[in-house]
Amino acid sequence: MDDSALIRQVISDSLTPAGFDVSAAADGSEALARIAEARPDLIIADILMPVMDGWALCEEVRRAPATRSIPIIILTTERDVPKRIKGLEIGADDYVCKPFSKEELVARVEAVLRRAGARESGPPVEGAPQADRLSGHTDHIPMSDLLQLLSLNIRSGTLHLWGESVARIYFGDGRILNAETQGLTGEKALFRIMAWPSARFEFEPGGPVRLIETAIAGSTSSILMDGFAHLDELRDLIARLPARGTRMRVPAARAKAIDSMDLSTTQRIILHTAGARGATMAQIVDTVPQRDLDAYRALNDLLGQGILEPVPEGGAS
Secondary structure (H helix, E strand, C coil), X not given: CCCCHHHHHHHHHHHHHHCCXXXXXXXXXXXXXXXXXXXXXXXXXXXXXXXXXXXXXXXXXXXXXXXXXXXXXXXXXXXXXXXXXXXXXXCCCEEEECCCCHHHHHHHHHHHHHHHHHHHCXXXXXXXXXXXXXXXXXXXXXXXHHHHHHHHCCCCEEEEEECCCEEEEEEECXXXXXXXXXXXXXXXXXXXXXXXXXXXXXXXXXXXXXXCCCCCCCCHHHHHHHHHHHHHHHHHHHHHCCCCCCEEECCHHHHCCHHHXXXXXXXXXXXXXXXXXXXXXXXXXXXXXXCHHHHHHHHHHHHXXXXXXXXXXXXXX
């Protein structure tokens, strides 16, 4: 359903060659009439439509016993997280942002239908894929939306991710309990994962595979808001500082004066890790117990003061 004849044609042209029968409607009211005539396997609804918008349509479909199980994909130009999250809260199964490719739309439709079919097939057969075993890529559903989706749906289980490294995020009743990656745990690991540009993911439902210590305090929404609020500054710092593989050291001329300097605990950890022989940026950041943003801020300050310097090529190893 879309009030644009062009978009309706694009959807039809995308799905028909893939073997789907498509019935189009110009607004939510017309869509409800079509649904009453013939129950569809899936609904694709634009948000901004006249007469009845996509929000109202979704709510009407979810309210009626005969239609509440029909999967819904939201089609919208709205790219901000709150609008997408609203769609997921009122019962949408997925969303596609315009403009979209035909291949993306077909892939989303097929994935949603597979999950819906698995839900309706009854109890899972041992060894068969589970309906709630969500999988995909953050190129299609951004990390922010993925974590919010699992939280809003009060999910319990383990989110496995493969990106810059391998990672796990543990959920209990929608709360993020802990995270692990590259030998890190807790909030530092979670914020490291959130900074990844992309990742493949799979959610394993049910209780965590082993006893997980709750290392992340606070509500999931506040933790995520805090994490994403820092990403822009973190990325800016990373872009301005030497590469993660660059070795850093304390200059010999400054080493004796360090004890008398007014330095933060984080800065002293960094200088101790680097020492006179040096350590890579990655090793230094991983040693700091605080989140990466705090480590990079301290590194930036130390470099600016000349208390830390890159090791020249062929220098100390």
